[in-house]
Amino acid sequence: xxxxxxxxxxxxxxxxxxxxxxxxxxxxxxxxxxxxxxxxxxxxxxxxxxxxxxxxxxxxxxxxxxxxxxxxxxxxxxxxxxxxxxxxxxxxxxxxxxxxxxxxxxxxxxxxxxxxxxxxxxxxxxxxxxxxxxxxxxxxxxxxxxxxxxxxxxxxxxxxxxxxxxxxxxxxxxxxxxxxxxxxxxxxxxxxxxxxxxxxxxxxxxxxxxxxxxxxxxxxxxxxxxxxxxxxxxxxxxxxxxxxxxxxxxxxxxxxxxxxxxxxxxxxxxxxxxxxxxxxxxxxxxxxxxxxxxxxxxxxxxxxxxxxxxxxxxxxxxxxxxxxxxxxxxxxxxxxxxxxxxxxxxxxxxxxxxxxxxxxxxxxxxxxxxxxxxxxxxxxxxxxxxxxxxxxxxxxxxxxxxxxxxxxxxxxxxxxxxxxxxxxxxxxxxxxxxxxxxxxxxxxxxxxxxxxxxxxxxxxxxxxxxxxxxxxxxxxxxxxxxxxxxxxxxxxxxxxxx
Numbered sequence: 386x387x388x389x390x391x392x393x394x395x396x397x398x399x400x401x402x403x404x405x406x407x408x409x410x411x412x413x414x415x416x417x418x419x420x421x422x423x424x425x426x427x428x429x430x431x432x433x434x435x436x437x438x439x440x441x442x443x444x445x446x447x448x449x450x451x452x453x454x455x456x457x458x459x460x461x462x463x464x465x466x467x468x469x470x471x472x473x474x475x476x477x478x479x480x481x482x483x484x485x486x487x488x489x490x491x492x493x494x495x496x497x498x499x500x501x502x503x504x505x506x507x508x509x510x511x512x513x514x515x516x517x518x519x520x521x522x523x524x525x526x527x528x529x530x531x532x533x534x535x536x537x538x539x540x541x542x543x544x545x546x547x548x549x550x551x552x553x554x555x556x557x558x559x560x561x562x563x564x565x566x567x568x569x570x571x572x573x574x575x576x577x578x579x580x581x582x583x584x585x586x587x588x589x590x591x592x593x594x595x596x597x598x599x600x601x602x603x604x605x606x607x608x609x610x611x612x613x614x615x616x617x618x619x620x621x622x623x624x625x626x627x628x629x630x631x632x633x634x635x636x637x638x639x640x641x642x643x644x645x646x647x648x649x650x651x652x653x654x655x656x657x658x659x660x661x662x663x664x665x666x667x668x669x670x671x672x673x674x675x676x677x678x679x680x681x682x683x684x685x686x687x688x689x690x691x692x693x694x695x696x697x698x699x700x701x702x703x704x705x706x707x708x709x710x711x712x713x714x715x716x717x718x719x720x721x722x723x724x725x726x727x728x729x730x731x732x733x734x735x736x737x738x739x740x741x742x743x744x745x746x747x748x749x750x751x752x753x754x755x756x757x758x759x760x761x762x763x764x765x766x767x768x769x770x771x772x773x774x775x776x777x778x779x780x781x782x783x784x785x786x787x788x789x790x791x792x793x794x795x796x797x798x799x800x801x802x803x804x805x806x807x808x809x810x811x812x813x814x815x816x817x818x819x820x821x822x823x824x825x826x827x828x829x830x831x832x833x834x835x836x837x838x839x840x841x842x843x844x845x846x847x848x849x850x851x852x853x854x855x856x857x858x859x860x861x862x863x864x865x866x867x868x869x870x871x872x873x874x875x876x877x878x879x880x881x882x883x
Contacts, residue, residue, distance in 0.1 A: 791816030
């Protein structure tokens with residue numbers, strides 16, 4: 386039976402169509418299997434797909450009628466066929482022809498759904514072009530030509546006024562335009578730049594291997610290049626660390642195939658960040674030693690409290706101990722941040738039962754937050770190879786945040802399940818929720834949502850540390866949230882054995 390199953394899996398992986406299987410018995414119907422074609426179509430790796438609901442492919446494009454058709458068919462257990470807009474990992478739109486079928490057990494209960502998808506972007510594009518051709522060809526050409534001329538003039542004016550170095554290249558990497566910021570930053574003239582091959586500018590100062598790779602290998606795929614870091618030593622101006630964003634823009638006629646490159650000089654920012662990290666590391670270490678001494682002295686005082694001392698005295702001493710613990714936790718987080726930035730964070734990996742680790746963390750938090758109900762559902766019996774203390778730290782942070790940012794709710798739900806070869810842990814709250822704009826930055830170091838930072842204290846490093854810990858365990862951490870509807874933070878970890 387095992388050999389037959391392997392043959393089935395090999396057959397699915399050989400299919401040209403993207404195939405996924407979701408588990409209808411689990412909360413939110415997560416993906417538990419995807420074939421190679423699905424990875425190729427979407428641009429996501431296997432580990433970034435498992436555990437998600439299929440709707441993550443629609444990104445922020447949530448108003449499509451097809452989404453509601455899919456939801457209705459799943460709720461009613463019906464077959465479904467739709468054509469829906471999806472988005473690859475790099476953000477590029479593709480049209481997906483999707484077939485969904487339920488899988489039932491001997492009792493007639495729906496246990497899984499199978500989804501088969503094909504990329505029909507080319508067909509949709511051809512259909513659109515055919516409709517366009519039915520309109521007046523002459524009028525279309527005249528209007529298009531006018532738009533292109535106006536766009537060229539408009540883009541040229543923008544390029545000159547933007548306070549960032551911008552280059553426009555043709556398909557052969559010859560410079561068509563360079564704005565004043567580029568000329569001033571790299572100390573070159575317009576005559577030395579425009580009309581020249583990029584790699585031959587000046588004394589071949591732009592003959593940079595990583596830049597060549599960027600343009601000759603990556604851009605021809607039509608995928609935009611976002612925040613590509615290049616470090617280079619230039620004659621006369623010295624070492625520069627640059628952040629490149631590049632887009633290939635395809636027009637018709639004489640404007641076909643333009644490449645726009647935006648160059649941000651982050652040399653000073655990198656140096657500032659390095660100094661900041663050095664300061665955090667030194668300050669945290671220097672604060673840790675006296676704080677440990679203070680904690681020890683407080684413990685001595687608590688053991689030496691005279692019998693005749695007042696209740697107020699004892700309560701004050703206990704409060705001092707609590708706040709010292711809070712300060713110690715804050716310094717520990719800063720030290721973790723410093724270690725992550727320097728690549729020195731240590732992992733003490735051992736085998737442990739993830740169910741027991743989650744349950745124990747919840748028990749400890751329930752004692753510390755008696756006014757909140759933390760429920761725990763699901764069971765995996767899975768063994769994880771990892772740092773149990775760090776995984777507990779992640780869960781502790783997620784649940785603490787769920788309590789902290791849900792002032793109007795006293796309920797937090799924790800759910801654990803097995804999805805493919807991974808364990809998925811989710812923490813759901815019924816708090817204020819997170820906007821789409823903030824969700825893209827929520828795991829950045831020191832980022833805090835503007836409305837939240839006015840009401841709740843913090844440095845914005847807990848989620849950053851959690852994200853890095855999970856990444857170091859070869860898992861993923863993400864959030865799903867709607868304003869006013871609460872948030873669900875989920876992470877996956879690879880299973881060692883079950």
